[in-house]
Amino acid sequence: MGSAVYADQTRAINARAVEFDFATVPMHYIPGEAMATHIINVMHLVLPEGERAMAQALAEALPLIDDERLREEVRGFIGQESMHASSHEKAREQLERLGLDVGPMVENVSWLVDRILGDHGLTGRAKREWLCERLALFAGMEHYTAVIGEWLLTNDTLEAKGMHPAMLDLIRWHGAEEVEHRSVVYDAYMHVDGGYARKARQALIASAGLLVLFVVSGGYLFHKDPSQHKGRFWPLQLAGASLRGVVPSFTTFITEIPRYLRPGFHPSQLGPMDHALRYLAQSPAARAASA
Numbered sequence: 001m002g003s004a005v006y007a008d009q010t011r012a013i014n015a016r017a018v019e020f021d022f023a024t025v026p027m028h029y030i031p032g033e034a035m036a037t038h039i040i041n042v043m044h045l046v047l048p049e050g051e052r053a054m055a056q057a058l059a060e061a062l063p064l065i066d067d068e069r070l071r072e073e074v075r076g077f078i079g080q081e082s083m084h085a086s087s088h089e090k091a092r093e094q095l096e097r098l099g100l101d102v103g104p105m106v107e108n109v110s111w112l113v114d115r116i117l118g119d120h121g122l123t124g125r126a127k128r129e130w131l132c133e134r135l136a137l138f139a140g141m142e143h144y145t146a147v148i149g150e151w152l153l154t155n156d157t158l159e160a161k162g163m164h165p166a167m168l169d170l171i172r173w174h175g176a177e178e179v180e181h182r183s184v185v186y187d188a189y190m191h192v193d194g195g196y197a198r199k200a201r202q203a204l205i206a207s208a209g210l211l212v213l214f215v216v217s218g219g220y221l222f223h224k225d226p227s228q229h230k231g232r233f234w235p236l237q238l239a240g241a242s243l244r245g246v247v248p249s250f251t252t253f254i255t256e257i258p259r260y261l262r263p264g265f266h267p268s269q270l271g272p273m274d275h276a277l278r279y280l281a282q283s284p285a286a287r288a289a290s291a
């Protein structure tokens with residue numbers, strides 16, 4: 001496998017320093033869109049745990065990767081995902097200050113992620129097989145973060161709706177780095193294992209898992225929202241937000257499956273990275289950190 005697979009990806013992956021100021025972020029930071037706000041909130045509450053599990057699995061895979069360039073990309077990937085997790089945690093602290101009680105949920109998610117996606121103390125062949133399963137799962141998940149990342153960069157609705165600029169910057173910066181590192185886990189999986197059946201099986205699990213995760217956690221957060229102006233019946237709000245383009249369409253989790261599973265697919269085929277690279281060059285948080 002090795003270099004031929006990602007020869008057309010010429011970028012080095014590196015973590016960027018960022019500095020966000022969430023002090024003025026209100027509870028419904030997409031004005032008038034309580035449920036869409038909570039769908040974005042899932043990113044602050046649930047994704048950091050997943051990103052940490054991913055970074056851990058990739059660190060475990062490093063000794064199995066003998067291609068120096070891929071190793072470098074994997075190290076850059078680990079740095080980027082760790083930075084995502086800690087930035088979203090800061091956003092979460094602001095939500096807690098505003099009265100969104102998410103402590104128990106975060107603890108449960110952390111316990112569950114550890115329980116499901118940890119290394120289980122395995123050794124030998126079982127350890128390697130389990131690592132390959134997780135790499136295949138995370139490769140599938142990274143397909144969605146790349147597709148949704150591109151959506152966040154190119155969708156104007158959130159801006160038009162008056163989404164708080166620090167939150168918008170957070171999700172666009174994150175989305176842009178997801179686009180930038182979209183091939184890393186895929187290449188790592190192909191390098192370490194590369195089996196099609198495993199890739200397909202785990203892609204379906206990633207798809208269903210992410211869909212359920214977003215809907216169930218979003219609903220839970222809506223329920224926890226103490227504000228009187230959040231409106232009613234979240235499933236309807238969610239369907240409306242999806243139709244109006246305030247959140248990505250939930251059909252994405254189905255329509256992307258054939259593309260990802262097509263023989264010969266590689267994440268570099270997802271299209272140009274222009275939006276992502278342009279955004280990363282001018283993200284306010286990245287500028288604030290380098291000032």
Ligand SMILES: [Fe+2]
Binds near residue numbers: 051080081084145178
């Ligand atoms: Fe991320």
Ligand SMILES: [Fe+2]
Binds near residue numbers: 142181
């Ligand atoms: Fe990622």
